Amino acid sequence: MAIVLGIESSCDETAAALVAIGGPDDADDDRRIIAQRIASQDAEHAPYGGVVPEIAARAHAERVTPLVKAVLEDAGLALSDLDAIAATAGPGLIGGVMVGLVSAKALAMATDVPLIAINHLEGHALSPRLADPELDFPYALLLVSGGHCQILRVDGVGRYTRLATTIDDALGEAFDKTAKILSLGYPGGPAVEKLALQGDPNAVKLPRPLVGSGEPHFSFAGLKSAVMRAKDAQAGSKGVAYSDADIAASFQQAAIECVTDRLRIALDTMPDIPALVVAGGVAANAAMRSALGDFASARGIGFSAPPMALCTDNAAMIAWAGCERLGQSDPLDIMARPRWPL
Numbered sequence: 001m002a003i004v005l006g007i008e009s010s011c012d013e014t015a016a017a018l019v020a021i022g023g024p025d026d027a028d029d030d031r032r033i034i035a036q037r038i039a040s041q042d043a044e045h046a047p048y049g050g051v052v053p054e055i056a057a058r059a060h061a062e063r064v065t066p067l068v069k070a071v072l073e074d075a076g077l078a079l080s081d082l083d084a085i086a087a088t089a090g091p092g093l094i095g096g097v098m099v100g101l102v103s104a105k106a107l108a109m110a111t112d113v114p115l116i117a118i119n120h121l122e123g124h125a126l127s128p129r130l131a132d133p134e135l136d137f138p139y140a141l142l143l144v145s146g147g148h149c150q151i152l153r154v155d156g157v158g159r160y161t162r163l164a165t166t167i168d169d170a171l172g173e174a175f176d177k178t179a180k181i182l183s184l185g186y187p188g189g190p191a192v193e194k195l196a197l198q199g200d201p202n203a204v205k206l207p208r209p210l211v212g213s214g215e216p217h218f219s220f221a222g223l224k225s226a227v228m229r230a231k232d233a234q235a236g237s238k239g240v241a242y243s244d245a246d247i248a249a250s251f252q253q254a255a256i257e258c259v260t261d262r263l264r265i266a267l268d269t270m271p272d273i274p275a276l277v278v279a280g281g282v283a284a285n286a287a288m289r290s291a292l293g294d295f296a297s298a299r300g301i302g303f304s305a306p307p308m309a310l311c312t313d314n315a316a317m318i319a320w321a322g323c324e325r326l327g328q329s330d331p332l333d334i335m336a337r338p339r340w341p342l
């Protein structure tokens with residue numbers, strides 16, 4: 001059995017987790033989260049309507065070491081029990097990434113345990129395999145978070161081919177901006193999803209940017225502008241008969257239709273792919289998950305999504321990526337990278 005500590009600090013969640021792979025006799029492929037803690041900074045950033053990098057970096061610095069201590073105590077383990085220390089090394093807000101990575105370096109140096117520098121996007125990309133040991137490579141991956149919106153072909157650990165990306169906003173960003181227009185606060189995705197439950201998805205006519213285009217890329221800026229116009233029209237004229245819930249539901253429906261149309265184009269180029277996987281913060285959206293599950297079953301391929309708690313940023317996915325990369329040992333002078341494509 002191997003135990004990996006994971007540290008995540010690339011955006012506004014400070015997180016530490018311990019993940020184990022292999023059973024007591026090392027023969028089985030058991031995978032489990034032994035302990036995990038996440039300290040959200042939502043309250044610090046909420047007054048600004050988005051993440052303030054300087055505030056984030058300071059909050060990570062304050063919290064990361066106590067969180068590592070806490071997960072070890074939760075698990076009844078010591079640093080000497082670790083087989084590797086995995087930390088997000090990018091991409092993300094550089095101040096925060098540096099805090100987590102430098103903490104991991106210090107622990108690795110003090111314990112002589114290997115350091116594994118993890119690409120945050122790889123953490124998301126491999127996260128479904130932590131909870132679903134049946135999920136084998138290759139798979140098509142829809143990676144949808146606050147900063148990223150991509151379709152990838154995943155052939156193995158470190159073997160990623162990007163088929164599509166966004167030409168403007170990421171999908172999570174579109175949810176967050178819609179939340180802001182509807183004064184739902186930050187973070188916006190869960191709030192839009194909740195309000196959409198009470199609305200009519202056909203009430204407001206919204207565009208489906210790039211739907212029908214032959215390339216599988218995404219665009220959400222036009223959808224966001226249309227949401228803004230819909231909100232203005234609602235405020236400006238007495239005759240408009242839709243509610244904020246209708247706007248939220250119509251936005252979510254448009255987003256889902258964009259995503260499935262883009263996936264259809266991308267999957268047509270991978271006729272051999274046996275499964276579709278969704279990961280990243282927006283994968284926590286139940287309507288999106290269910291639409292993607294239906295889409296995959298209509299195409300006769302498998303579908304996998306991580307448990308809700310592993311969709312948004314967490315350290316278990318970083319520890320798990322470390323498990324997938326056991327044997328790797330990165331130098332202690334490895335740099336944090338604000339940009340790091342998969």
Ligand code: KG4
Pocket residue numbers: 011144145146147148171172173175176187188189190193280281282283284285286311312313
């Ligand atoms: O993966 P993540 O935690 O951080 C990044 O790496 O960006 O994703 C955060 C994003 C935010 O934009 C948030 O609004 C969105 O994921 N999100 C959701 C939901 N939960 C989180 N979007 C739609 N519905 C949700 N339930």
Ligand code: ZN
Pocket residue numbers: 120124145280281312313
């Ligand atoms: Zn993320």
